Structures are given as C-alpha cells and as structure tokens.
Amino acid sequence: MEKITISIDAMGGDNGPSVTVPAAFRLLARYPYIKLILVGNQVILNAKIAAMQNTKFQDRIVVQHASEEVLMDELPSKSLRNKKDSSMRVAINLVKDGTAQACVSAGNTGALMATARFVLKTLPGIDRPAITTPFPTVVLNKNTHVLDLGANVDSDANYLCQFAVMGSVLASVIDNINRPKVALLNIGSEENKGNEQIKKAAHILAENKNINYVGFVEGDDIFKGTVDVIVCDGFIGNIMLKSIEGVLKLVAFYAKRNMLRNIITKLMALLALPMLKRLHRDIDPGKYNGATLIGLQGVVIKSHGSANVAAFYHALVKAVVEAEKQVPQRIRDELTKVLQDSKLT
C-alpha cells in the first residue's frame, strides 16, 4: 500500500500538544503505513515526543517548525493576513505542496476554513466549501451525512445543490453506497413547505439525474437512518448541531440528578455513569468524530476544539480514510458529470 502522510496542526485546540501528540502516537501504532508531520513549536513538540518514551515510530513522525499559533477566538481574516507561519497555515501548506495528503486541526474553525480555502482553493464548480460529519442513527452501523454544519450562512439554492453533490459523493465513497439518498432539511415533508431557497433547491435537485434526491425531511429524520445525506444551510446546521450538544449535556445532568435520588439508584449510578459517558461519545456527532471541510482541493479535517486524545485520534483516522479514498478527486470527477447538467450552476 502506498504511504500516506498526514500533517497535524499540533498546537491547535484547547489542549494543543497534550492531546495531539499522544493521539498521533496512537495512530502510528495502529496504522503502520502512515507517516505524520507534527507542525508547531519544535521545542515544545520535540519535548512532548521525547516524553512519550517511544522511539519505535521515529522514522514515521517528523516535526515541522512553525513560529506562530492561531488563537481560538481570533478573527479568521486577521489570522489569515497576519499569521503566515502559524502551525495551522503551515500544516495546510504541506497539503498544498503535496507533501501531505491530508491535514487535521482542532483549532479555530473559522480560521481553518478561511486558510484552507485561501491556500487549497475550492474544487472547480464549488463556490463555497461546507462542513460535514456523519450523524449516528437508530439503524445500527448506519450514518447520515449532514452538511453544511456552519461554514456558510444564507446559502442560496445553488449552494445547497452543490452541498448535495458533495454529500452524495462522500456517502458513496465512504460508506460504499450506490446512489445515496439525498434529502433537504425542512419543516415538513410536503412540497409547499419551507422558504424560497429550499423550494428552489428541491426543484433543481429533482431534475438532476446524477443525484438520487428523495425530497424533504424534518429535524427528527436526521437520526432515523432513512436517508444517506441531509443538506441544509450552515446557519441552521450549526444551531442544530450545537443544540444537540446542549441537550446531551442536559440528559447527562438529569440522569445524574435522578440517580442520586435514593440509595438504589445511587448504586446504579456507579455502574451507569461510564455507560452514560459512552452514550455521549457514541452520539455527539460534532464532538467525537471530527468534521470534514468538504469542497476543497485537498483533505482537511476539523477536530472539536475540546477534543481529548480519543476524539483527536478519530479525526486523524477520518483524515487517513478520506486521503486513501481520494475524496476531493472523486468529488471533482462527479462534478464534471453533474456540471454537464446545466441546471446546477
């Protein structure tokens, strides 16, 4: 198998190298054909690597120095303009120049999107990249890819259709689905429901034979496993994702409170809390699996800012899979077909 190299913004996220370095070692242990480039402050990173006390992987892990860091609350435009030697920027540059086949960062989402878009550019036919992640469903081993989760606000009908194409390719490549079912997120399944852009997008998608468009779905359908791809504007996608994150915290809060009511439930709590934690990990889509910045000329994976080692490791695995399956190239090929259907753009 051909060697794949992943570049890591090792300084990104709330926890920086304390999380990124151990996660990198976990990946090296489980994926023997992968090489990693850790980008960031070389003194800190070399110390962190030495502290792992594991020289087994030394020929597969490299540190690339970068003198700056993008802060979590920094304005994307500022970091793009002023921090040309940030760990984030350098990690993306490595994808641009072909040294790495994918890049992973737990840093500032807006800055990552702006920088990736500036450095890598979007694929031909894609005006705006989107953020996507698979959501778990009540059908075992069945995920639904949802996009956009927050890269764009006010997506018009054409952007929604571009998201539909990208999501369809992603589901077909990642989950080996032939003609994935693609739906638009709406407030009802009837044709007369929704706002103007969604009605227009429905009309365009229904006419496009390259997309298996199945109609409108509602918020609760995200978890039913009945469709493969759900498309929405990033404003809605982001609010939806975060409200799910919020309600899961509320579930944990209520569950703990109810458990502490009496001695029997207190004993149960001892057994149930790890289960609850596991539940949270299984379900919270944004937090544990990493998200793909899709529509770019290169693989860029965003890990949650508060990712722990397990979560960042999952983001690294996602990068490996998408690099191996050459997702951007596959989207480019599909777009060439779709673009012949003049209705899309």
Place this chain on the structure above:
Amino acid sequence: MEKITISIDAMGGDNGPSVTVPAAFRLLARYPYIKLILVGNQVILNAKIAAMQNTKFQDRIVVQHASEEVLMDELPSKSLRNKKDSSMRVAINLVKDGTAQACVSAGNTGALMATARFVLKTLPGIDRPAITTPFPTVVLNKNTHVLDLGANVDSDANYLCQFAVMGSVLASVIDNINRPKVALLNIGSEENKGNEQIKKAAHILAENKNINYVGFVEGDDIFKGTVDVIVCDGFIGNIMLKSIEGVLKLVAFYAKRNMLRNIITKLMALLALPMLKRLHRDIDPGKYNGATLIGLQGVVIKSHGSANVAAFYHALVKAVVEAEKQVPQRIRDELTKVLQDSKLT
C-alpha cells in the same frame, strides 16, 4: 377567584377523546375553579364522559357539538375555508366570543395557527403570531422560553423583534422575572456573526430600552439557563426542536442497546428504563408541555399531536395559567409602550 373556562378541541390529536376526556377530568379534579367546554362529536364525547363514571364534575364540564374534524395532514388553507364547524374552529370561536378564556388543541398545528389567526386576529403591532414553549435547562427550576418554533419561515428583523417583545412579556408574566434577559439565536456570540436579518434585529433590540437584550447565543446555550428568552426564525426553531426530539429517541435507543449487552446491565435496565422514560418526559420540550400560540388576541395552546393524557393535561394547565395571568392583555400593554419606540416597527 374568578371562574375560568377553557374550551378543548376534544377531537384533535392522534388519539382524540381517548386522551382529551381523561385529561379534562384530571384538570377538573385538581383545579376546582375551572370550567371546561369539550368541543366535538356530542355522541362520542357524551359516551366518553359517561364511561369516566364520575358525575362529581358534571356542573363544570359541558359538551359543545361540532360536526367536523380537521385532519392531521390537512392543508391549513383548506380546513380554514371548508370546515367552519370543525371542533378546532368552534373551540377557538368560544374564545373569540368570550365564553372561554383559553383554548387547547392537539390537532394539526398549521390549521390551528391559521384558524386562530383568522378568528382571533393578532394583537395590534404584531404582524405574525409565533409558537413558543419553555425549554428545561441545567439550572434547576429555570426554563428558557424559545420562539418562534415553526409558525413563520423567513422572519425578517422586525418580526424577530416582535418575537423578542412577546417572549420578554411571557417570561416576566409566567416566571415573575423582572426585565427578562432576551437573546438572539446565532452561530457565534461575536457581533459580526450571522445573517443579515439577525444582525439587523440585534441592532434594533440593542437600541430598545424596553427590552433587556443581552446579545447572541448559540444552540447549546438553550439549555444553559443563562438567558430567559431566545429568539429565532421559525424555520430554525422547528428544525432545532425536531432534531432534539430525534436525538432523545436516539439516546433511548443507545441506552437500551448498551443495557442489553450483559447480565449486570440487563438487571440495571429493569430499574433504569422507567428513569429513562422520566428523563425523556422531563426534557423533550415540544412533546410534554404544550406550546403557546403567542401574539393573538386570546390564549391558544397547542398540545403535541401524539400527546398522552399526562401531556395533554400539562397543556390544559398551561392554558389555565396563561388565562389567569392574562398573557395576551399583558403583551398588548407592553406593546403600547414599545411601539412608542419608533425603531421597532
């Protein structure tokens, strides 16, 4: 205390009189000063009442015949035009003519909104009614009122501001809060975030001294209990509410699956499943508490279509509280003040 009369669309919802009649009796038992009018097919309703075998409340419960029913999937415009003797319409008429001080229905949401708006009219200064319900939070006994949950798509800045005024009055009247904290739902808390209408609404609200506007919040803030009112467009509100409903079903699914893994967790499951059910009831905001159609010249409460007796009872209690507190009149008074601030309309 002055007697309050509530009219009930007794045929509405997935379960009709099987749910509405027992819930009505529960209310009569607990609220000795309330009178109820059950609206619907008198043969069915009288039989259902007789089957309750309880004549104690016979002077406080009346059946008002209505010959038609609005179907759950009927187009609102059709039921409004063609079913002038529906149980829903007659129940709302009773509020209009002052016979009842509030109306409750578990029927078709769109039809209820359209009919209530047509019969009762909106309050002066309110262009569009909204749907709202209190969401539970991680702060005990602290709710956050969220609106609009689906009455309007494409709410412009002025509509969002009207929702803010209504939500503020509701929180102050229902939860006895002085100058409730009002926020706009957005994809970040920074001023430059979001779409045009939300930025414009933020600007208008910040200048309005009658509203305690505190800025933008994100999806997970809904459950943090840090603000009293959260305002959003109905398209987003509906998708958010339904996605929460969906993820709670997913939580129940995963919890059951994890519990059935081995003998210890199977035993736990016996104890934990009722707790999980309770959790679901405590948390699912749309399903168990009923929602207020706010902005109308009268109290109209929507119960979930799939409401059971306990849920429909909760919707009835909400109607009693809002009728007692004269929520529409309070909103009207507040609007008179706010309308002097020319920026709002």
